[in-house]
Amino acid sequence: MKSKKSFFKPAVIKQDFRQHGWVSIVYFLGLLFAVPLGILQLASQEYILFTDYDNYLKVNTEIQVLLYFSIPVAAALLLFRYIQSESSVDMMHSLPIRRETLYVSHIISGLLLLIVPIMITAIITFFVANSIEGFDGILTLSDLLTWTGLTILLTCMMFAFPVAVGLITGMTTAQAILTYVFLFLPIGLVSLVSYNLSYLLFGFTPIFIEDKVMYLSPFIRFIENWGESEPYSVVELIIYTGITILSFVLGLVFYRYRQLERATEVFAFSFMKPIFKYGVTFCAMILGGTYFSVSGTLNWNWIIFGYIIGALIGYTAAEMILQKTWRIFHLRFLTGFAVYSIVFVAILFSIKTDVFNYETKLPRMDQIEEVYFGESYYLQELEDSDIDIDPYSDSKLYIQDIRNLHEEIIQQRDFIEKQKDDIHLHQLSAVFVYRLNNGEELIREYQIPVNTLQDELKPILEASDYKMNLPEYLQLQRDDVINIQVVPYGPSNQHNPVMITDEKEISEFKKAIEKDFLSQSADDVVSTATPWAYIEMGYKPTNSDTNYMLEGYMVDWKKSYTHVTKWLEEHDYLEKARVDEDDITKAEVTYVPHNPQEDVFMTEEIYESGEKHATISDKETLSTIIYHFSEYSEENMYYVKLTLTDGNVWYGSIPTQHLPDDIKSQVQ
Known part of the structure; x- marks a missing residue:
């Protein structure tokens, strides 16, 4: 006896092929142009290093990226476009076909339309690559299978994700926009929040967070690692597979409980509206604060102004989108914005007053297992490189010195925060990374004024544990x-x-x-x-x-x-x-107590602004000057113009303590 239920309808799939089969043709032609034809083009070049193209992802990478992250999305938009139109959705759901069957049928149609071109392209590519002598042994069958599997996974994920997104909205345009917004939102949001926390919290560093958050976007990860034969790790592939399956399942759930009359509305489910509204408000708010922080100095009045304006613009725009009218200014609008403002002010106040003791937290010596001190860039380079060197030190003396410095930084927080943007102050950028006994890490980063904390810095900078990590x-x-x-x-x-x-x-x-x-x-x-x-x-x-x-x-x-x-x-x-005193005919010195203009950084311009000049030609003084000469040092006040024996001039500065007193008196 035949079951009256079926998971899919061949008639629906045939209709999809007749109506949207051109998507499959476009995808096939794009892949054909990008990979096999790209290989033939490379082979026809007169000068080519075949080893530069040791995997298929390196062939016309830009075109491949464009195809993988656009065509599957377009297929999802077209196959489920009927659900965003009132007339189409009523017609389709008047047929004696269950929603689940319709959904699965369209999913099968989409997968066939997208996967078949990949398989055909892979077969053609195999014969093309093997027919070219230069690629023999470089583009192997294993590489082709890896490319095929990865392409299928990306394609399925970029098809499933917009399908799920499309079933929570009632507009095709919103479906397309939200798909790409959700793809980049994690990175953008975490980056903006991290940047804002970097000036809200003393010692907070966004560098390690931003490095890890890149894994949240398959698009960014693909762009970053396109030169690798396997741009994604095994864990990432498992995660993306999980996202694909979850998207298909969520799409089915949304389809089953979606109200058909919600077609043409921005969101088909009411619970999404407050999430969207306050999400847009929050994003616009931190974007406003970020803009007014980077467009000038960290002036708190302007930053708060940026938060307020950004939140107001974001909240207003979200309300207009949801209500599809500009007539939104009523009591409910003001009430909602007031509630959001109160919540945000409470959060901001708790951050600024350091309710959770983030800024003053310092692990005890018996809690610290290892420590790293130095520039965060160097640590990232070491962790990402193949060099077998552990940048962390377990020396108790070194750990104690670093902890003493950290403790002094916390005690002088107010002074350090006031001085961190002073271009005339010699500062050292350093990150403290403590590995604790419980397996956790405590990370802080500071701009350290060298002269102020020179006693605490001295034992660290002279330690071999520090130098051997440089x-x-x-x-x-x-x-x-x-x-x-x-x-x-x-x-x-x-x-x-x-x-x-x-x-x-x-x-x-x-x-x-x-x-x-x-x-x-x-x-x-x-x-x-x-x-x-x-x-x-x-x-x-x-x-x-x-x-x-x-x-x-x-x-x-x-x-x-x-x-x-x-x-x-x-x-x-x-x-x-080297250039020493024997290569210098004379030195001309001038006194410039302050940079004449904040935007002037050329030493020559600063030197020319000096009013009095003294000329030096004796070798002993020239030897002292060239030994302490600095091309770039904003903290010096005596600027020097060196004239070399070949007629060239060299501008720089010299610290006050290394210039003879009689020369100082001539130029002041």
Whole structure:
């Protein structure tokens, strides 16, 4: 006996194919153009490195991205467009077909329309790739299967998600907009909230949060990792598979309980309206606060003004969209906005008064297992790289020094917050990452005024645990250096770079750099003096092809590096490796107590604004000046114009304590 119920209707699927089959054709032609035809185009080029295209995602990546994140969405909009029209929805649901059957039939239609072109393209691509000698062994069957599976998953997800979205709204336009809004909302919202918290909470850092939140958007992740053979991790693939299945299930639930008369309304379910209204209000509010914080200094009056204006605009716009009229200004409008304002003010007050003790929280010594101190960028680079180095230290003395510094920062919070935007103040950007015994991490980031906290900073900056995490030290540990260039700092080419290629000399020179690097004092580490030169290390190419440019890394030759200076002198490189007092004919000094204009950062312009000038030509004073000379230092008040023997000039500044008193008296 035949069951009277069926999960799908072949007649519905046939109708979908007749009406929307062109979507499948467009998708097939797009994939055909992007992948197999793209491979043929690459093979026909006269100069091509086939190894640059070692997976199918690298072939016409931009076109592939456009296809995967647009065509499936378009299919979802078209197949379920009838449910957004009053006449169409009444007609379709007057047929003797259950809602579940209609839904499943359209889903099957969509999947067939989208997956069949992928499978045909994969078959064609297999024969095309295998017919080209250059791609033999590079684009393998395994790569093709990976590309096919990933493309099918992305396509199914980008079809299922807008289907579910479309069943909570009554407008096709809203369905399309909300689909992409939801795709980017997690990243945008978390980024905006994190940025706002960075100036609401002392020590809050959004960097690690924003790095992790990128995983919430498959689109952004695909763009970031398109060069990888597998742009998504196994966990991400499982999550995206789960999202796809959940979207199909939610779509079925929404379809089953959706009221047909809600067609043409913005939202088909009442519970979505307050979520949308207050969600838009919140997003607009933090966007307003962000705008007025980045368009000037962190003036709290302007930031609060931005919050108010943003919230008012967002709330008004949301009400107009929901009610589909501009006549929204009534008592209910004012009441709703007032309730939202009260809630937000309470939240803002709790953040600013640090109700949860976020700003003053400091783990006890017995709670800390490991610690990292340094720039957050370096930590991210280490964690993302293949270098097998643990950037965290378990040294109790080092942990205690870092904790002492952190404690002093908390105590001087008010001063540090007032001074953090002062461009004339020498500051060190650093992140504190504590790994606790319970497995949790406590992360804080500050702009540390070096001169104010120099006593607390000194033992940390001089510790090997700190220096050995710096990128300069890590590069010195590499054993694939094949040449070293010493390039003098300065405005002229009167000294050509010193090139070192002898394997023994390279080894000796690296050891000299390492000795100086690890023996730096705290003053050397934070010194703003312009180095003698930068040392560029060239590494073996990562590819055997000789057309590849060599990889390289630069390390500064600081003026305190005595071992480097001695080694260069012993090997007769010193004279060519730097600009010193023998290369300077005179120095002209002027006094500029403050930057003449806040937007002027060129040292030459600041020097020219000086009223009095003194000329120096004796070698002893010139030696002192060039040793402490700094091209960029906003905290100095004495600016220098160096005239070199080849006629070029070099502008910079010099700290007050390193300039003779008689020169100071001449220019003040």
